[in-house]
Amino acid sequence: MLDASLESPENFAAIKGWFAHPLCQITIWASLAALAYHVVAGIRHLMMDFGFGEDSFESGLTSARIVVLVSVAMIIFITAWIFLW
Amino acid sequence: MVTTVTSFGRSGLSDWLVQRVSAVVMTAYLIFIVGYLLLNSDVSYQQWAGLHSGLPMRMFSLLTMLSVAAHAWIGMWSVLTDYITVRTIGPKATAIRIFFQLGMIAMILVYLLWAIDILWGI
Numbered sequence: 409m410l411d412a413s414l415e416s417p418e419n420f421a422a423i424k425g426w427f428a429h430p431l432c433q434i435t436i437w438a439s440l441a442a443l444a445y446h447v448v449a450g451i452r453h454l455m456m457d458f459g460f461g462e463d464s465f466e467s468g469l470t471s472a473r474i475v476v477l478v479s480v481a482m483i484i485f486i487t488a489w490i491f492l493w
Numbered sequence: 494m495v496t497t498v499t500s501f502g503r504s505g506l507s508d509w510l511v512q513r514v515s516a517v518v519m520t521a522y523l524i525f526i527v528g529y530l531l532l533n534s535d536v537s538y539q540q541w542a543g544l545h546s547g548l549p550m551r552m553f554s555l556l557t558m559l560s561v562a563a564h565a566w567i568g569m570w571s572v573l574t575d576y577i578t579v580r581t582i583g584p585k586a587t588a589i590r591i592f593f594q595l596g597m598i599a600m601i602l603v604y605l606l607w608a609i610d611i612l613w614g615i
Contacts, residue, residue, distance in 0.1 A: 411607070417538040421538070450520075451520070454513060454516065489531075493534065
């Protein structure tokens with residue numbers, strides 16, 4: 409997509425057209441939703457590497473719950489961005 | 494330690510660090526691109542091509558693609574050496590795992606070379 413979008417104005421317009429197609433939207437939605445969760449969980453991992461919230465089972469459970477909540481919020485935003493914008 | 498022959502940095506500690514540095518690079522790029530697209534939701538071809546033709550942006554994009562390549566290599570290595578083992582799927586596991594690992598590495602290298610071609614071909 410990046411290749412085509414940078415090749416010519418015509419191809420750029422064609423790629424923009426794809427984004428209107430439901431199949432393309434669902435594929436991008438699924439990719440971005442998975443990426444959002446991966447990034448949020450990755451940030452939790454990094455914070456634990458720096459020593460935050462890795463002291464007890466309870467703090468691990470709390471941060472895991474926060475990851476799920478933040479991911480759900482981001483996926484709601486992604487859904488709005490793709491389907492309602 | 495047969496499993497380390499297909500790892501990224503040939504050392505667990507090196508892979509550990511590369512995995513984290515590449516994660517930070519990709520997160521910065523993601524925030525930048527999402528921010529750019531939110532602020533320019535009706536981006537034109539001229540704007541988009543202009544953004545990607547500057548040297549700093551090309552370097553940022555390529556740095557991110559190198560991070561994706563390293564991150565995927567290390568991540569897939571971790572998953573494959575965890576789950577495709579003699580203990581989990583039987584005696585053919587090593588051959589199967591090497592097949593998947595080499596295929597995965599080939600794909601990563603193709604993506605990387607393709608990205609370089611895209612970024613320097615504008």
